[in-house]
Amino acid sequence: xxxxxxxxxxxxxxxxxxxxxxxxxxxxxxxxxxxxxxxxxxxxxxxxxxxxxxxxxxxxxxxxxxxxxxxxxxxxxxxxxxxxxxxxxxxxxxxxxxxxxxxxxxxxxxxxxxxxxxxxxxxxxxxxxxxxxxxxxxxxxxxxxxxxxx
Numbered sequence: 001x002x003x004x005x006x007x008x009x010x011x012x013x014x015x016x017x018x019x020x021x022x023x024x025x026x027x028x029x030x031x032x033x034x035x036x037x038x039x040x041x042x043x044x045x046x047x048x049x050x051x052x053x054x055x056x057x058x059x060x061x062x063x064x065x066x067x068x069x070x071x072x073x074x075x076x077x078x079x080x081x082x083x084x085x086x087x088x089x090x091x092x093x094x095x096x097x098x099x100x101x102x103x104x105x106x107x108x109x110x111x112x113x114x115x116x117x118x119x120x121x122x123x124x125x126x127x128x129x130x131x132x133x134x135x136x137x138x139x140x141x142x143x144x145x146x147x148x149x150x
Contacts, residue, residue, distance in 0.1 A: 001062075003046045003071065015061045015083075016053035016075065019044045038090035039063040046071050046097065053077075054148045058087040059101055065090035068111075070097040076148035079127075081106020094119055100132060102147040 001019045010016045019042040042064035051073045053059050059075035060066060066088040077085030085103035086092065094111045099119075110121040120134075127150040134142045 012055040014057035016055035059085040061087040066092040073099040075101035077103020100145040
């Protein structure tokens with residue numbers, strides 16, 4: 001799956017974006033397969049555009065790699081610990097763009113060490129709701145997002 005431009009607004013009762021690779025049971029590793037191994041035929045690459053996801057399952061789910069090099073991505077992820085705002089089986093790399101993903105921490109994943117852009121992951125001790133704001137040292141808002149759920 002490749003997203004390079006445009007505006008995408010997703011409301012999903014399960015996963016928001018899902019690259020499972022192949023067809024049939026491949027999203028679950030197939031009969032006798034390993035559902036936790038990376039699938040080289042599945043990937044999500046976002047290089048531009050604006051993507052807003054409201055998903056009660058995984059927000060962004062790739063059975064292979066997840067690559068972000070541009071765009072503005074906002075994910076309201078799950079309110080249960082059985083899913084994650086980001087879920088990938090390969091590697092996750094961010095080199096540009098803005099991604100804000102909020103959800104439960106039971107299956108949390110962040111970007112890997114091959115990333116050239118910093119990323120921040122926070123875990124709260126209890127559920128919170130309301131606006132998430134990241135400011136610079138002078139108090140200027142760098143990014144702001146209000147998730148759909150706690």
